[in-house]
Amino acid sequence: MTIDHGVWAAPGRINLIGEHTDYCDGFVLPFALPQRTVVTASRLDRPEWTVSSTLTGETVTFDLSEPVTGWAAYVAAVVWVLRDAGHEVPGARLSIDSDVPGGAGLSSSAALECAVLAALADLGGLDIPLERRPLLAQRAENAYVGMPCGVMDQSASTLCREGHALFLDCRSMATEHVPLDLAGQGLAILVIDSRAPHQLVDGEYAARRAACERAAALLGVPALRDATLDDLSRLDDELLFRRARHVVTENARVLDTIALLREGRLREIGPLMTASHASMRDDFEITVPEVDEAVETALSAGAYGARMTGGGFGGCVLALVEAEKAATVAEAVTAAFAARGFNPPTTFLALPSPGAHRLS
Structure with a gap:
């Protein structure tokens, strides 16, 4: 089922322990923060994406015919990776707001990617199981943006549960939600x-x-x-x-x-x-x-x-x-x-x- 419009959110993350182990097929233990990126999105009837940021005041329109740079590259990367995976991604108008601090190591980029991915998946009625989404978002950042990150950030932003840390085996992608009752x-x-x-x-x-x-x-x-x-x-x-x-x-x-x-x-x-x-x-x-x-x-x-x-x-x-x-x-x-x-x-x-x- 497709929908025409909606509002989606994805959080930043903090990593309790397990740094630079994810791209070594290792173990990590992040949890999601209350700070989040919010995407308000509506479908367009053409293969074009218009993205506005309340943080920068900028609006960027793209159709993937040319590379997108700057903050909008993270949005374009999600569109690109979904299309590359064989999904028919709907054109969309997206407005982005966030209270995840940028440049603070709290994964503001993954929050943006995962919120956009959730929005486009629902707008297009795309059959993408939740457990597959972190790897798609990671590939978007690796292959399109050029950041060779592991899969921890996108996993935390997508899979975490309230009151728990996420124990992730970055090789098997097996997860365990570990209670963290501080x-x-x-x-x-x-x-x-x-x-x-x-x-x-x-x-x-x-x-x-x-x-x-x-x-x-x-x-x-x-x-x-x-x-x-x-x-x-x-x-x-x-x-x-x-x-x-x-x-x-x-x-x-x-x-x-x-x-x-x-x-x-x-x-x-x-x-x-x-x-x-x-x-x-x-x-x-x-x-x-x-x-x-x-x-x-x-x-x-x-x-x-x-x-x-x-x-x-x-x-x-x-x-x-x-x-x-x-x-x-x-x-x-x-x-x-x-x-x-x-x-x-x-x-x-x-x-x-x-x-x-x-x-x-």
């Missing part, structure tokens, strides 16, 4: 947006992925998910060794975190979060002074654990704190940033929220 244990996850520049399609992310693929090839395994710490001793290249060590140890930290969450031992995941950050800082080298400062200050102010989240080189830190101490930790980080001359950070509490869905 409030029930008097806890909160404080998100600290460092407001440091966060640019991923500039070669650094791609370089990390290439290093991981090179290390896997040298070890003779399909992906680093299949490697052990003992295997890594066969890597003569120190840089590749450290890149691979991050992925191998990070996968183990995800599995350890899952085991603790299944037992309701939420506070005990804190040291795993902090170890994840140290690995991103020292082995993967994707942190910046702002996020390192946020982590160190949050821990000093009483957080059980803290880590950068997202692809790196800026973005956000999440800290596991007693709910009653969240404001105190946020104030400590703000003061530390001021003392170092950094831009003032912004903070909010992250609540596990639902994935993409139709609003009306």
Whole structure:
């Protein structure tokens, strides 16, 4: 059944743990945020798409006869990937609004892709099972936009459930919705947006992925998910060794975190979060002074654990704190940033929220 118009939403995401493991066929544990991208869409009777953004005030019209660039490329990418998969995508007029912070490592791009995909699928009556949508959205970003991301962001934005984290095996695409009852244990996850520049399609992310693929090839395994710490001793290249060590140890930290969450031992995941950050800082080298400062200050102010989240080189830190101490930790980080001359950070509490869905 097709419809003529409607409103759809898809959320940003935070990754509790499991960074740069998704494109290594590994494990991740994100959850969806209440912040979301909203797409109001209506069908057109011609193969043309007009997209307006309330954030930029711009309107872009395209028919895929020429490449689309800028923010509208994410919309064009979804149209392109659906058509390439053999779907008859309806022309549409789309208006986009969002409160997912851009450039903060909270996956604003995946939220846009997944909201547009949900809208076009419903407008066209396209038979696309929910579990297939993350891979389509990932391919849109990989092949059309040129960002070699894994599938975590699109999976979280599409599949997450309220009150749960999404345990995703990025090889099999098997999922488990793991309860994350923070409030029930008097806890909160404080998100600290460092407001440091966060640019991923500039070669650094791609370089990390290439290093991981090179290390896997040298070890003779399909992906680093299949490697052990003992295997890594066969890597003569120190840089590749450290890149691979991050992925191998990070996968183990995800599995350890899952085991603790299944037992309701939420506070005990804190040291795993902090170890994840140290690995991103020292082995993967994707942190910046702002996020390192946020982590160190949050821990000093009483957080059980803290880590950068997202692809790196800026973005956000999440800290596991007693709910009653969240404001105190946020104030400590703000003061530390001021003392170092950094831009003032912004903070909010992250609540596990639902994935993409139709609003009306």
